[in-house]
Amino acid sequence: MEGNDILRARMADDGLTQTELAEAVNADLRAAGYEGTVSDRTVRNWLTGKTRWPHQRQRAALEAVFDCPVTELGFAPRGGCSSSKPPPEDPVHRRRFVSASAGAVLATAATPAHGARPRVGSGDVERLLAKFALIVASDHRHGGKLTIETQATALAGEAMALQARGTASQRVRGALYGCAASFTSSAMWAAIDGRRFDAAQRHFHRAASLAAMSGDSAIQFRIWSHAGSLYRHMDRPGDGLAANDVARRLPVARRDPLFASLGHARHAAILGLTGDARAVRQALGHAVDAFERADPQEWRPLWMDGVRNRGEIEELALSAYLRLGRYEEAEAHGHRSLALLHPSMRRDRTLVTARLAQAQLGQGAVELAVGTAMSIAPEAAQLTPRVAETLDDFGRRLRRNAPGRWVRMWEGSRCDDRQAPGGRP
Missing domain, CATH: 1.10.260 (434 Repressor (Amino-terminal Domain))
Known part of the structure; x- marks a missing residue:
């Protein structure tokens, strides 16, 4: 065989x-x-x-x-005929069932089989945190796939099932709520990245509730900061600024300058929607000042790795200046972001490259812009709806402002990408 x-x-x-x-x-x-x-x-x-x-x-x-x-996936029933197999579960039905399953898992786990409730300890929390690391790594590689959202939601249900199934100290219970909040915040971010905004808002409300019960201001910061990003992507800057203000007022942002730096940078990205260039510059200045005060050796959650080396700060500055139409400044931040982002952060690097092409096109550097956009690998161009939308916008601007030969070159490369094996039809 x-x-x-x-x-x-x-x-x-x-x-x-x-x-x-x-x-x-x-x-x-x-x-x-x-x-x-x-x-x-x-x-x-x-x-x-x-x-x-x-x-x-x-x-x-x-x-x-x-x-x-x-x-x-390379599987086939014995004999090569599937007529005898049970009817497959409808994928849509299954996704809906998985999305709503946390409560069902909690309910079934609440009644132990033999009466005695097992003890839940720090080892259980560590195993959940290891799974959280896999979710974060998968998000960095693949972006807002529905499978990541589904897996993160399921793992949040697993954390809550442990709450119901066993006895635990108050510290462990708080940590379990923090794990459930962390997984739900990852489901929220995957939904934002995938442009599934209704799902993202549902995850947000659940995550905020779980984080409040955990007492962990770091995960509360992540959730409220993500909420600010959610409203930014929905073109609701007022709500975005209000949500991000909640994050910036949390104890962890007052205690750790690196969290403060991320809060200021995300504020700048939201302010880019308002057209207030002075406020954007001021927020980015605060972000840089806070970053320079941060101790690089201090322990932070793994999801802060993109901030620790300043790559995400520069990415947010690129986004802010691009929305303002300040293309030269946007390009400078884009180059710095690409130099700093870790190679494993494939989604972010692809998105920054696409936005960098927009910034170059905005300055009239058509040949350079097309070359930058075409440097994105075909499979990476379809990583997430955010990447695809950015490249589609680049194409529209190119058609309006560039000579026909560059338009033909770009559209020809996009056509080749979609027809390549694994490309989206």
């Missing part, structure tokens, strides 16, 4: 190890009300071809993780 090279390739594309895929499938199974029994060995059996047709529940979970039919 030959191995499943298709699944192996999909895992490599998504940056998933055997352990990470097992955890992602188990998270989906638990969110759907089942026991998560997939192990490294299970995944190895899939890869070697020892298991050609996983159990129906595992097939449905694989479809949710990879967002495609299981037959596109």
Whole structure:
């Protein structure tokens, strides 16, 4: 039996190890009300071809993780005929079920099988935090995919199930609420990045409630700061500034200059919508001053890594000046952001490159702008709706302001991208 090279390739594309895929499938199974029994060995059996047709529940979970039919992952029933298999779960129905499953998981977990409630400890919290690290890394690579939103929501349900299932100290309970809030905030950000704004607002209200119960002002900062970004992307600067002000007034922003720096930079990006160049410059000045006061060796949550090296601060400055039409300043910040952002932050680097092309086009540097935009790999151009929208806007501006030969070159490259294997039709 030959191995499943298709699944192996999909895992490599998504940056998933055997352990990470097992955890992602188990998270989906638990969110759907089942026991998560997939192990490294299970995944190895899939890869070697020892298991050609996983159990129906595992097939449905694989479809949710990879967002495609299981037959596109190299699996086939024995004999090559699927007529005898049970009818597959409708993916839309399953996604809705997973999205609403946290309450169901909590309810089923609340009644222990043998009466005695197990003890929940710091080890359980550490395991959840390890899964949170995977979610953050996946977001950096792939952006706002629905599968990331679904996995994060399922893991929030897992954290709340532990609350209901066992006894724990007050400190551990607070940490579990913080884990649930962290996962829900990642689901919120994935929805923002994917332009699923209604879902993002639902995640926001849930995340804010969980974070308040955790007492962790760092995760509260992340959630309210994300809310400011949500309203910025919805073109509601008044609500965005108000939400970001909540983040900036939290104790962690007063205590740690790096949090303060991020708060000021996100404020500047929102202010870009108002056209107030003076306020943008002032907010970015505060961001730089706070960044220079921050201790680079102090421990911060892993989601702050893009801020620690100033790459995200420069990215937000690029966004602010681009909205103001200050293209030369926007380009300068774009170059600095690309120099600072870690290579693993693929989504951010792609988005910055697309915005950099816009800034260059705004200055009339058509050849340079087209070259920058065309440097984005075909698969990266469709990472998230934000990237695709930025490139579509670039194309519209190019058609209005540039000679025809550059328009033809750009449109020809876009056509080739969409027709390439894996491209979006």
